[in-house]
Amino acid sequence: MTDWRARRGPIGVLTGAGISTDSGIPDFRGPRGVWTENPIAELLSTYQNYVADPALRVRAWQARRDNPAWQATPNPAHLALVRLAESGRQVGIITQNIDRLHQRAGSGTVVEIHGNMFEVVCIDCEFTTSMATTLGRVAAGEPDPACPDCGGILKAATVMFGQQLDSDAIREAVHIAETAEVFLAVGSSLQVEPAASMCAVAVDAGADLVIVNAEQTPYDDYAAEIIREPIGDALPRLVSEILGDS
Template structure:
């Protein structure tokens, strides 16, 4: 039995499947990753663009927004790939418990997976928050300000500092989403980690929680991860087409 057939069998027998996605899951939608040779951090220093620096330095805020402006212009027009649609199909046939994602691009929701089933551990690029009065704006609000010449967009309500609603280096992950992700990981039958290098904690703890609580662990990633030795199956291929083939086999068995 090949790996695709084996994973399809695990999903068929499962009641709760959790899909955990990282940056590699969206590269097939032409969204750049962070740690690859052409990734975002090959052009900018992530250590410099952390939250404490963002709060203290106008120069860092300008650079931070420059990175996000570039990233948003790609994300805004990006379309879901075969992997995103495969996850949505898992939902439609009643197998998907939830998606836990490190991605901030919103492509899971765009592909039709219900918002309430998507746990965004690193926030979302689709909104910006005022750090002073907590007013939230759609991302295009800040983007239009930048196109009009503002290097660091400000809140229209209190003139406070705006920041993309993503988790920066040195910023805690959202508490509710993290707790819920831990709970769902502990309660699933099958945990699929797809397109993640599994090196960023505490997000990378989720597959370990699942495995510790008896779930089958499948890792799909181009490149090795630190958790490969714990996985029931490791597939070192592109996530989109691989997951599409798996779900097609699940539906044939369903």
């Protein structure tokens, strides 16, 4: 069987929280994950609870204010994907992350399947604004700021549990998976669908699946290779191997 590194076609990449841990952003389900150490934090990510409970929204705005992603910078894993694209390879990134570290690193094609933390939307109208503006209102004494246009509930432009994913983002993600010859799943538990199912989409279309993750995933049996090394070391090395660096 030909080694997957020798394939020259498009490369799809699915990234989860694990790729950002070296930037100081904790993952969710790992041994020291946000939800592992603080189960109440998962409630903050559930849409129905958020809408129904003003006290929970107050906690959510405090959590957004204190999110370590504000101080985070791209790490060697993010930069390795930029290097891969700059070499001339076609690289499409599907990310479950909301931190925009891929874009800040310089990656061009990034599908944010779960939205982002830098924008705020109203659940009742089409109002949008920046997270910085809304956190300014929180700092000024509005613990649960309402929509200035309609008085509705504001939330981060992230996809919470119980919300529908953006259909355009799903369509773009499927296209990346279907057209990839190599599909890298990096730092994702592959437990959240439909993001995780992009692995199956890619394999069904003929791609070689490579999983880089510390823990076992439901898609390990589909993989041409599984790498358990730290992502900040493994991904730069894999990119060097793909590019044939000596």
